[in-house]
Amino acid sequence: MAKALIIYAHPAHQRSQANQTLLDTIAGIADVTVHDLYEEYPNFHIDVEREQALLLEHDIIVFQHPVYWYSAPALLREWQDLVLVYGFAYGRSSQKLVGKVFWPVLTAGASQSSYSEEGINRHTLADFFIAYPQIAHLCGMRYEKPCEIFSSRQQTQAAIQDVANGYRDKLIELLAGMTHG
Numbered sequence: 001m002a003k004a005l006i007i008y009a010h011p012a013h014q015r016s017q018a019n020q021t022l023l024d025t026i027a028g029i030a031d032v033t034v035h036d037l038y039e040e041y042p043n044f045h046i047d048v049e050r051e052q053a054l055l056l057e058h059d060i061i062v063f064q065h066p067v068y069w070y071s072a073p074a075l076l077r078e079w080q081d082l083v084l085v086y087g088f089a090y091g092r093s094s095q096k097l098v099g100k101v102f103w104p105v106l107t108a109g110a111s112q113s114s115y116s117e118e119g120i121n122r123h124t125l126a127d128f129f130i131a132y133p134q135i136a137h138l139c140g141m142r143y144e145k146p147c148e149i150f151s152s153r154q155q156t157q158a159a160i161q162d163v164a165n166g167y168r169d170k171l172i173e174l175l176a177g178m179t180h181g
Helices: 017-026 048-057 074-083 131-139 157-180
Strands: 004-008 032-036 060-066 101-107 147-149
Touching: 004 017, 004 048, 004 157, 017 032, 017 060, 017 101, 017 157, 048 074, 060 157, 101 131, 101 157, 147 157
Parallel strands: 004 032, 004 060, 060 101, 101 147
Antiparallel strands: none
16 A cells, blocks of 8 residues: 655644645545654754655655745755765665655745746746755656645635645545556
8 A cells, every 4th residue: 555754844834724724634544644844853853764764664755845935944954955865865876765756735925926937036936946856856756746825825715725625636646546556
């Protein structure tokens, strides 16, 4: 049976209706583990061996987080630097993540139109997260197009729930696809 690991990184989780709705909507799906980095490592002392073991136990790796200054929150960046190292995630002699799925799930406070060449951010959200498809490529993982919520603080609960339902459906689809071939 395929398993999914949601690596959740939000330093102010209690203020995020969008991320809470996403998590609530996938709660109860069999073989899905939600791993809250800020709850697990409030002092940023990451247990690298434990994190690598979690990656090995799962087939689908999801990075779920808000967009902070055009990047991932600090603890997720630290996690990437310490956990996805040469000799484990990539390298000539060892690529332990080959064949797994990598899927970013991003929430942005700004509008989708602001993430365009004409918008205030001058780039798409994907442009700011160009490292994600490259991480997947380097590690031999299959990259899935990000799930994105824009204007996350201004969206209605119904609009957020629509995206969350799509997130749940896609996660179930990925789990089924990894199980059956």
